[in-house]
Amino acid sequence: MDLIVINLLAYYFPLQFRYPILFHSYITLAWIVTAFKVQFYLIHRYTKVTRVLVLIFRQFFFFFLLQYAFIGFFKQPNMSRLAIAEYLSISLVLVSTIKFMNYYLLMKYRGRTKGNIRNVVVLGKNKKTDQLISVFNERTEYGYNFVKQFSLKGREYSIESCYDFILDNKIDEIYCSVSELKDDELTQFINFADNNLKTLKFIPDNKNIFAKKLKFEYYDYIPVLSLRDIPLLNPINAFFKRSFDIFFSLLVILGLLSWLTPLLAILITVESKGPVFFRQTRNGIDNREFYCYKFRSMAPNNNADSHSATKNDMRVTKIGKIIRRTSIDELPQFYNVFFGTMSVVGPRPHMVKHTNEYSLSVDKYMVRHFVKPGITGLAQIRGYRGEIENDIDIQNRIKFDIFYIENWSMFLDFKIIVQTIVNAFRGEDKAY
Known part of the structure; x- marks a missing residue:
């Protein structure tokens, strides 16, 4: 909306620029770069008006x-300085109005209709936790639904009973008073939150917290520590990644799949009767299930949703061996990317059966579901693609997935895409 405002006003104001396409491209890029640098769109539910x-x-x-x-850089001496001042002033008023209307309406939506709500629990009973609970209850526009407080000083509740309550009541966020937890209990809660896709935050005191990345936030005037800072939760980063996903997926769909799909359809159906596309339920962002699409590379069988392909798998057809070796069978997933259930780069989605198994046996497995799954990922270019042969394979895959989530950048995405293309042409040992 902001880009529409600044471009429409520039079109209607008599700014007297000579090259319209250049000027509109310039102000659009200037706005996006500036917004990225000042974090203009990074506004949380607890952000103050100031x-x-x-x-x-x-x-x-x-x-x-x-x-x-x-004016000076592109040598535009005829541009009216007064008109530019008027243009910028009106832009300021309109953009500010839009921003505050959005801010105000979201507040009212949370406070009155109870929409966009986060269910929260607080662990600990002291002055700081009571202040935080007051913020949750009084500032309804923040959109926090305080469900329960656990006092751990007298051990009225066991750690296990806290876990059960959090899972049974679909709690979204956990706020811990660090002073009431032992070091090993802190570690247990960190692992519990990671493995069950819960957001964990700390109410700080003088105790040492040994975590890689901690981020200070303020709810009213109460300091809160976030355990993990995920770059893709930043709206600007998410905007850039989604924009790239749409552009890149359209490029592949129109430039490659438009003519490759009919050709493969003939080859696949001639060799074995059945559908051209294979559809499988997998787990995506927030552990939501979605249909992941591929070109069918196996003869139709009843084990497709429970058994991954293995080396020399008898189910794989002749044409299937070729498209699996070159990763061509994955190309229909660009439709998933275009419609928003996947990204070009991210942790590879697993079958529902495997997700249920690994979530119980592999530490921090569920962290990978904080972001959208990808067609390719960091783990895949580092050799951890395809069949999982032993525990080390899945553990290393999860380590690479978590590293990607915590250290995401567009440069890292580009690097992974280039390496994936190189590997597709070169061939990979586990591409079977």
Whole structure:
């Protein structure tokens, strides 16, 4: 909406620029880069109005500078400085209005209709936890539904009973008072949250917390520590990744699948009767199930949803061996990417049966479901694709998946895509 506003106003104001396409491309890029740098769209449910005002000021301050820099950089002496000032002023008013309306309506939506709610529990009983609970109960516009408080000082509740309550009541976020937990209990809660896809945050005190990445946030005036900072939870990062996914998937669908699909359809059906596409239920973001599509590479069988392909698998057809070796069978997943259930790069989605098994046996397995699954991923280019032959394979795959989630960047995505293409041409030992 902001990009539409600044471009429409530039079109209607008499700015007298000579190259319309250049100017509109420039202001669009300037706005996006500035927003990325000042984190203009990083607004949480607990963000204060003053923070929003600061973000607006920063965004337009740098946008103003870049706007006037256009005159000198591209040698536009005929552009009206007064018209630019008017244009920027109106842009400021309209964008600010949109931003505050969005902010206000979301607050009202959470407070009055109880939409966009997060169910939370608090572990610990002290002054800080009571203050946080007051924030949850009084600031209904934040959208937190306080469900229960567990006092651990007198051990009124066991750790296991906390786990059971959290799972049975579909709790989204857990807030722990660090002072009431032993070091080994902190580790247990970290592992529990990771393995059950729960957000874990700490109410800090003087105790040492040994975690890789900690992030301070403020709910009203209460400091809270986040255990894991996931870059793709940043709206700007998510916007760039989704935009790339749409562009890249359309490129593959129109440029490759449009002519390759009819050709493969003939070859697949001639060799064995059955559908051209193979559809399988897999687990995606937030552990939600979705249909993952492939070109059919096996003869139709009843074990497709429970047994992955193994070396020299008798179910694989002749044409299936070729398309599996070159990863061509995965190309229909670009439809999944286009419709938003997958990304080009991310942790590979597993069959529901395997997800249920590994979630119980592999530590931190569920962390991989904090982001969308991918057609390719960091684990795949590092040799951990295809059949899982032993425990080391799945453990190393999860380590690479978690590293990707915590260290995501567009550069890392590009690097993984290039390496995947190279591996497809070169062939891989476990591509069977």
